[in-house]
Amino acid sequence: MCFATSDEKYYYVLVSKGWIIYLAIAVLIPVIVSLIVWYWSLNNWGNHPIARSLAHYALPQSSWRAVASSVNTEFRRIDKFASGAPGARVVVTDTWVIKVTTYRVYIAQQQDIHLTLTESRQHELCPDLNTPVQFLTIRVGIINPHITPFDIRLNSTEYGELREKLHTTIRNAHNVVIHQSLSDMFLDTFKIQVELNQPYHLSGNQELEPCIGCMQTAANIKLVKVCMDPNEGECQQCYCRPMWCLTCMGKWFASRQDQQHPETWLSNRVPCPTCRSKFCILDISVVS
Numbered sequence: 001m002c003f004a005t006s007d008e009k010y011y012y013v014l015v016s017k018g019w020i021i022y023l024a025i026a027v028l029i030p031v032i033v034s035l036i037v038w039y040w041s042l043n044n045w046g047n048h049p050i051a052r053s054l055a056h057y058a059l060p061q062s063s064w065r066a067v068a069s070s071v072n073t074e075f076r077r078i079d080k081f082a083s084g085a086p087g088a089r090v091v092v093t094d095t096w097v098i099k100v101t102t103y104r105v106y107i108a109q110q111q112d113i114h115l116t117l118t119e120s121r122q123h124e125l126c127p128d129l130n131t132p133v134q135f136l137t138i139r140v141g142i143i144n145p146h147i148t149p150f151d152i153r154l155n156s157t158e159y160g161e162l163r164e165k166l167h168t169t170i171r172n173a174h175n176v177v178i179h180q181s182l183s184d185m186f187l188d189t190f191k192i193q194v195e196l197n198q199p200y201h202l203s204g205n206q207e208l209e210p211c212i213g214c215m216q217t218a219a220n221i222k223l224v225k226v227c228m229d230p231n232e233g234e235c236q237q238c239y240c241r242p243m244w245c246l247t248c249m250g251k252w253f254a255s256r257q258d259q260q261h262p263e264t265w266l267s268n269r270v271p272c273p274t275c276r277s278k279f280c281i282l283d284i285s286v287v288s
Helices: 006-045 049-055 064-075 156-165 182-195 246-255
Strands: 081-083 088-092 096-101 105-109 113-123 133-142 150-155 221-223 284-286
Touching (some): 081 156, 088 150, 096 150, 182 246, 182 284
Antiparallel strands (some): 221 284
């Protein structure tokens, strides 16, 4: 006859208690999840965390669904700024700053936020580009006390594109050095140089149309040959009406350059994106 030792009995007790705990957890988790989903579904899903966040931006005569419709409309536009991995996606539209994580969605209205660049991390090797990469952390502070502040993280090469979509400035409280892409750095220099040129005065009866490059801002650039006399040099007189904004013209100028020799970009000539007449940076005038 075999009798179990005290150690074996203790082992059997532990195993049986483990199974009881496992079964209890297996039963409780679906029950808890079902109760949470049931609570969220009350008031026509008005108790859902996203619905409660959107409700803080609803007008007195409206509801969170009207705000959700506005967010959805802007989210579908192709001109939005989007960055980040699927588990930490950042989207900036004309009105909203949105961060989508695996378990939560953060939403803030641009007019209610103040942004602060808080941190910079340098990674020596980027798996996609095989080059060093810098990631920036920006704190999204919110005036509305009912909305939780949050952080967004993005590659430093996307910093310039983010700034173009924002209606507020990003405060660099810690004097973080931002390593922008070559195109972004050129675009900043390009804008400074063009603004030093002689402006082009528009006639009183002529109206500015939207830029055909981005369709977001008014066309404010006119190509006028002033670098040399009309019949001298490689540059040609362009007779196109103002059709491009300064940013789009700068991107076009950079795209036509030799990427291996950035030191020559400002001194080179490129064709007009519309009529192909050659011009240099001195021939670009801001419409006043």
